[in-house]
Every structure is written in C-alpha cells, then in structure tokens.
Amino acid sequence: MKDDLVILAFNDKSSQEHSTTSEIENMIRLLQDSVEKNIQLSISAVLSSSGYTFNDANLLYTEVKQASNYRMFFGHKCIIHSEDLTLDSKEYTFPAEKEKMLLDALMLCKMELAGKLLDEILNSARSYPFTVFNSLLLRLISSICSTFEGLENISKYPLDCDFNSFFAALCKCETIDEIQSTFNKIFDNVFSIVEKKRNSKYWLLINKVIDIINQNYADENLCLNSIALKVGFSKGYLGKLFRIYTSKSVPDYINQTRIEKAAKLLEVSEMPIQDISAKVGFSSNNYFYKVFKKSMGLTPLDFRQKAKDMT
Numbered sequence: 001m002k003d004d005l006v007i008l009a010f011n012d013k014s015s016q017e018h019s020t021t022s023e024i025e026n027m028i029r030l031l032q033d034s035v036e037k038n039i040q041l042s043i044s045a046v047l048s049s050s051g052y053t054f055n056d057a058n059l060l061y062t063e064v065k066q067a068s069n070y071r072m073f074f075g076h077k078c079i080i081h082s083e084d085l086t087l088d089s090k091e092y093t094f095p096a097e098k099e100k101m102l103l104d105a106l107m108l109c110k111m112e113l114a115g116k117l118l119d120e121i122l123n124s125a126r127s128y129p130f131t132v133f134n135s136l137l138l139r140l141i142s143s144i145c146s147t148f149e150g151l152e153n154i155s156k157y158p159l160d161c162d163f164n165s166f167f168a169a170l171c172k173c174e175t176i177d178e179i180q181s182t183f184n185k186i187f188d189n190v191f192s193i194v195e196k197k198r199n200s201k202y203w204l205l206i207n208k209v210i211d212i213i214n215q216n217y218a219d220e221n222l223c224l225n226s227i228a229l230k231v232g233f234s235k236g237y238l239g240k241l242f243r244i245y246t247s248k249s250v251p252d253y254i255n256q257t258r259i260e261k262a263a264k265l266l267e268v269s270e271m272p273i274q275d276i277s278a279k280v281g282f283s284s285n286n287y288f289y290k291v292f293k294k295s296m297g298l299t300p301l302d303f304r305q306k307a308k309d310m311t
Contacts (some may be wrong), residue, residue: 005068007061009054021047025079032077044071049083069130075175088127094136095124097297103147104256107247108210109191118183122176137179141167144183148190150247205231206245209238210253217257220283224250258282259295266300267307273300 010024028045035041046064067082074080102117121140125133145163166186173179209227216222227250228235242250258280265276277288277300292300 005065007064009057011054021050028079036077042076044068044074044076044078044080046080046082066130070126071174072130072133072176072179073126075177086127087129092125092128092132094139095121097295098124099140099143103143104246104248106144106147106187106190107151109194111187111191114187115180115184119180122179126176137170141170148186151190151194202241202245205233205238206242209242209250213250213254213257217254217261218279218281220278220281222254222281254281255291256295259292262288262292262300263296263303266304273304276300 010020024047032043032045035043046067048060048064048067052060063082067080067085070080070085071078098117098121102114102121105114105117118140121136122133125136145166166182169182170179173182208231212227212230213222224235224239228238231238233241239250242248242253246253248256261280262276265271265279266273269276271279274285277285280288282288282291289299292298292303296303298306
C-alpha cells in the first residue's frame with residue numbers, strides 16, 4: 001500500500017477473540033524484531049476492530065491509517081489497538097498562555113523552562129484528532145521562529161538559524177520525543193550563540209535586574225524606580241533597555257515572577273489564597289486575582305482545583 005503501510009487481513013472463525021489477538025500480537029513482535037535485525041528498520045503496527053467482513057476492508061483501512069498517526073505518541077515498535085484510542089470529544093483549546101510563557105523563556109534563554117513548557121504544549125493535544133496536533137506544531141514552529149528573529153534583532157548578532165532545515169528536520173520526526181529533541185537542538189544552538197553575546201555590559205545589567213527581581217519579588221514596594229536606584233541608572237533608561245532585551249517591561253516581569261511563585265504555592269500548599277497573594281508581593285487581593293487570571297487563564301481557585309484534579 002502507499003504511505004509506507006502494509007495491510008494484512010486476518011480471517012478467523014474461532015470464538016476466542018482474545019486468544020486470536022494475542023497470537024497476532026506475538027507474530028507482530030516477531031516481525032518487528034526480524035525487520036529491525038535484518039534491515040535496520042523500525043515498524044509500528046495497528047490492530048483494527050474485529051468482527052467485520054471482507055466487504056468492510058476499506059472502512060478498516062481508513063480506521064488503521066488514522067490510528068497509525070498516533071505512533072507519534074506511542075513510540076517506535078509500538079502496537080496500537082485502534083478501538084482503544086479514545087479521543088476527546090471536546091473542542092481543543094490551544095494553551096495560549098503556556099505558549100506566551102514559552103516564548104518569554106526563549107527570549108530570556110531559560111533552556112530548562114522552555115523545554116518543560118514545550119513538552120506540556122505538545123502533549124496537550126495527544127487525546128485529540130491528529131489534525132489538531134499538526135496544527136499545533138505548525139503554530140509552534142511559526143511562533144518560535146518569529147521569537148528567534150526578534151532575539152536576533154535585539155542582540156544585533158546573527159544566530160545562524162536555518163529555519164528551512166529546522167522545518168525539514170521536524171517533518172522527518174516520527175515520535176514526539178524526536179520532535180522535542182529537534183526543538184532542543186535549535187534551542188541549544190541559539191542559546192549558545194546568545195550566551196557569548198551576553199557578556200556585554202547591557203546583558204550583564206539585564207541579568208542583574210532579573211536577579212534583583214528574583215530575590216525581592218515578595219517586597220510589595222519592588223518597582224522599576226527602586227531597582228533603578230539599586231543599579232544606578234535612571235528608571236527611563238533602565239526601563240527602555242529592559243524592554244529591548246527581554247520584550248517585557250520591568251513591572252510586567254515583576255508580576256510574571258510573582259504569578260509563577262504564586263502558582264507553585266497553589267499547587268503544593270493549602271495556604272489561603274489571600275495569604276499567597278501577600279506572600280508573593282501583591283498589596284491588593286483584587287489586583288492579584290486580575291493579574292493571575294490574565295496570566296494563567298484561570299482564577300487562583302480554579303487553578304488550584306485543576307492542579308488537584310491532575311494529581
């Protein structure tokens with residue numbers, strides 16, 4: 001068949017369906033091992049629903065062909081039972097806030113955080129039709145390429161990224177792990193180039209500001225003016241420079257840091273929400289709720305409940 005598929009039709013008249021399925025799986029595993037050993041190829045297999053006649057071959061072919069896409073999540077040499085694939089009937093909602101956090105992490109060259117967010121975004125579509133995953137991947141590629149172009153313009157330093165080759169490499173990926181690895185390679189390449197540039201006096205200043213925010217986010221008086229006094233620059237100059245190098249204002253970065261700390265406390269503690277608000281530096285509970293909802297897409301209470309449901 002086309003599309004690198006080989007179709008096998010089994011006709012079994014016995015009433016022991018489970019036994020027949022086990023025998024077929026054993027044959028598939030033997031075939032997978034033999035192919036891998038002799039011609040260095042990895043093959044995946046999909047078992048369709050049973051109980052149909054040969055007249056239903058076209059229907060079953062469509063079923064297994066669609067199910068075969070999910071080897072992306074099951075990995076190489078997997079055996080997928082198409083009737084066990086339960087797809088979410090709800091409309092998929094793209095995690096726009098996580099994408100925003102991912103792009104922010106890339107602008108700030110936070111490799112570990114970027115990798116974690118990428119993993120969460122990619123896996124958010126695994127229980128939906130495969131077309132959803134393809135659309136998600138195309139959007140991510142476009143957003144990330146645009147972010148690196150912006151980073152290149154900011155740093156005034158060529159990042160030597162061949163995005164056509166990057167896209168071609170992603171198209172060859174057969175599993176989600178390979179996709180993540182391909183993304184991580186370009187992240188590593190870009191970050192290593194930017195790291196050399198970061199020895200400049202401007203990046204050293206930006207990193208100093210970020211350190212001040214990370215150490216003092218709980219202080220409700222922390223602001224652009226207080227940070228500017230600490231580093232010895234005017235707030236106008238510092239604010240402009242910070243936005244150029246991070247694409248964020250200092251107040252927005254302070255709020256982002258506070259929200260990240262608050263989200264962690266909501267996940268791991270039973271501390272009252274108003275206490276968390278004060279602990280991370282917000283002087284107003286109403287403002288905390290407003291900023292949290294805008295950043296995370298959920299109220300603090302809903303975020304805590306969702307975190308509990310996932311554990």
